[in-house]
Amino acid sequence: MTNTISDIEKADTIIVMGSNTTENHPVLSSFVKRASLNGKTLIVIDPRKIVLTHHADKWLRLQPGSDIALINALMHVIIKEDLYDRDFVERRTENFEALAETVEKYSPGHVSKISGVDADDIIEAARLYAKAARGSILYCMGITQHITGTDNVKSLANLAMLCGNLGIEGGGVNPLRGQNNVQGACDMGGLPNVFTAYRKVDDDSARQSYENAWQVTDLPSKPGHPVTEMVDMAEKGTLKSLYVIGENPLVSDPDLNHAEKAFGNLDFLVVQDIFLTETAKTADVVLPAFCFAEKEGTFTNTERRVQRVRKAVEAPGYAKEDWKIICEVAGRMGYRMNYTDSREIFEEIAAVTPSYAGITWDRIEEEGIHWPCPTGDHPGTPILHTEQFTRGKGAFFAVEHASPAEMTNDEYPFILTTGRVLYHYHTGSMTMKTKGLNELAAECFVEISPGDAEQLDLQNDDMAKVTSRRGTITAKVQVSSMAVDGTIFIPFHFGKAAANRLTNAKLDPVAKIPELKICAIKVEKAAA
Amino acid sequence: MGNDMNITIDDNQLTFEPGETILEVAQRNGIYIPTLCHLKGTTPTGACRICVVEVKGAGKLVESCAAPASSGMEIFTESAKVVKARKEIIRLMLASGNHNCAARNFEIEDWTDFQMKVMAEEGAEQLCPVWGDCKLQDLAYRYQVDTKDMPPAAGKYPMEKVNPFIVRDFSRCILCGRCVKACKEVQVNNAIDFGYRGSETKIVAGTDVPLKDSNCVFCGECVDVCPVGALVFKPALPVDRSRKVEKVRSTCAFCGVGCQISIHTEENRIVRIEGAGRDIPPNCGSLCVKGRFGYDFVGSDERLTTPLIKENGNFRNASWKEAFDLVAEKLTGIKDQFGPQALGVLTSARITNEENYIAQKFARAALKTNNIDHCARL
Structure with a gap:
């Protein structure tokens, strides 16, 4: 924001x-x-x-x-x-x-x-x-x-x-931002083209400064591939291994039938998670991690506020903190990464990340600070662009309308749009462990307008078979005044009737984001 | 002008800002005036009248939460007249419902005996679950309201438990309306309101249906502000007061709003999550249903507790050493044979900044690939 x-x-x-x-x-x-x-x-x-x-x-x-x-x-x-x-x-x-x-x-x-x-x-x-x-x-x-x-x-x-x-x-x-630390994951350089604070990997001076800070040579200068392209590379056999941390792409990725094939084609899949998710089940090695309530650290929220996360309970069994697991693997591969605790890691982040440079754990003990915060006496920046834009003057981009990748036709006459419901979060690996949340939102549903329902002879609680060019799922009908004729909504949380078996993996050419909000489908009453 | 913005509260000369109520001036200056229905940031209703004060020259006692301060007012917050009125208000509230926390049975001035007696009765089924954390009980004790001879009134309406998260015990409701304010003016979900009239008055959801059939989204704001035991969080029951509860301030792990939370634990188990405080941004005490109730995953039996290695299509438990050695060996092998571009890392929007930083450093410095991403786009 x-x-x-x-x-x-x-x-x-x-x-x-x-x-x-x-x-x-x-x-x-x-x-x-x-x-x-x-x-x-x-x-x-x-x-x-x-x-x-x-x-x-x-x-x-x-x-x-x-x-x-x-x-x-x-x-x-x-x-x-x-x-x-x-x-x-x-x-x-x-x-x-x-x-x-x-x-x-x-x-x-x-x-x-x-x-x-x-x-x-x-x-x-x-x-x-x-x-x-x-x-x-x-x-x-x-x-x-x-x-x-x-x-x-x-x-x-x-x-x-x-x-x-x-x-x-x-x-x-x-x-x-839809996830607790999606802002932070981006800020920290969890992206194929940038280091922390969005410094580009193909910028020689940026790379040089990280090589110095990390005491390493030959950091790769070519931008890597976003997740959506890595899946394609796995299918083609050019990507041999994926190390997945705390994500469940085999429910959240578009066009799941394709994604499953691609994951199946990997030589070696590591999944580091807190549960045996749909993705973890297909892994060669599964590494048990801590959850948010078991560790110290920071999350950055949607308003760029860096806030503390604190340990409230002990982790189960032999689980380990994510950073410790990664450091162990790195060490065995010949690159030493040694830290006493996550506070020490944060200090290194501040040292190499101009927008976080003025933030310390002491300063955010009571209340988080909005980045950019370049110095120790800087109060943080709640509002961006007050004097000028990052590039100086703000550039207008004249943009033309373009049609979605997939249009409806006689065979697939409805538009499918996907999203979340109040009671669940992403692929449900966390929320579906709370009985009460499952009671309030038990299973997948097909939200359809009263007009469309009548035309298709569907009523509440009927089972509907929904098909796109890529897959089919069956889920309960929910006739709803939220739906408008011609547009169907299905939440993507539920692995058992995964909406992403239907969705289209066509990407935005710049951001490489898939068109999860539009694909063409047909809807029929499922055989009883 | 400046000289005109003065009032006196209990012999303290104070200034006020235009539009400030008597209660706000008092609170700003650390002068105690009891409140029940008052909810900061919402419109005052004057429903409970417990905050009445005496204003010199005014005939009637004045509700300090609603009355604006005006020049030259002389206010008494604990005069004999005020105390008498408050006692009567508390007495009527205690008489109106099933307030069986033993407040009615205590001997005047004998707080310790009172506590001992209630602790002994801890197991008593009907004992109000918020005993010890109830504003009405606090006030009954503070103003020494003796209701020994007053039998607890039976509730007019049956208790509602038919949802996973909130118990509504109408027999303990004092109709202060804080829950309605929280629902309509803080979270703006418009699920509950005052229903019926006179002695039949009840806080109703929709057309007096159970919460689960109304607009209620179980954010729990109403329970959080209920001053008595009329609204109680179901997962937090039964309460065992002999156990020590630890509280840790943290950040919610669901959407990107970053609500500040207080995690309550007992013996290494999360028993409750609350908003960290009404003055703490960004959420100012509010939470949603996931943040407040969605913590069972932390202590779930399904948590992974040991590394797993797949052999012949099935997982077996492994030691960390085995797992680390295998991962390092495989990744090194692929890197040597096919180059670093054959490796990829998906870091996570769930883990901390520190861990994301380590993950990208690992990909770039150890694996020598920029094939690192996470599910920001999904």
């Missing part, structure tokens, strides 16, 4: 796009709902009639995959009606002309046909956001899990810059 969670309540208008916030980020959603309760304007843009729409002033129901067209239309109206922040655009940005030229084509009338959103609603939403003194944009995987994911995010950044909503309290472009 460019801004903080508490900042949400300071906005005058909030746009929530592609985020089912009440189920995926429940506590953060209460900030949004309170803002609405206190008279702030809330605009929800989502293909499902999610709970947040009941708190919203406006719900724009867009056709899945029409995000760029819709955002361009909002900007079309804002420029046409001269509602944009001229001063901000002049002082802080560049390439405005190219943006204006591109969005000129996206009139509300034209985009109404692409997105299914009424032209008047587009105009009204544009005015509500542009006229607000402070406008906040929150988004999540509904924006990013598309083959146009990168361009979707750029479009939202365009919209925020156009209205001068960056670098101010109550503004911002705010991605909501």
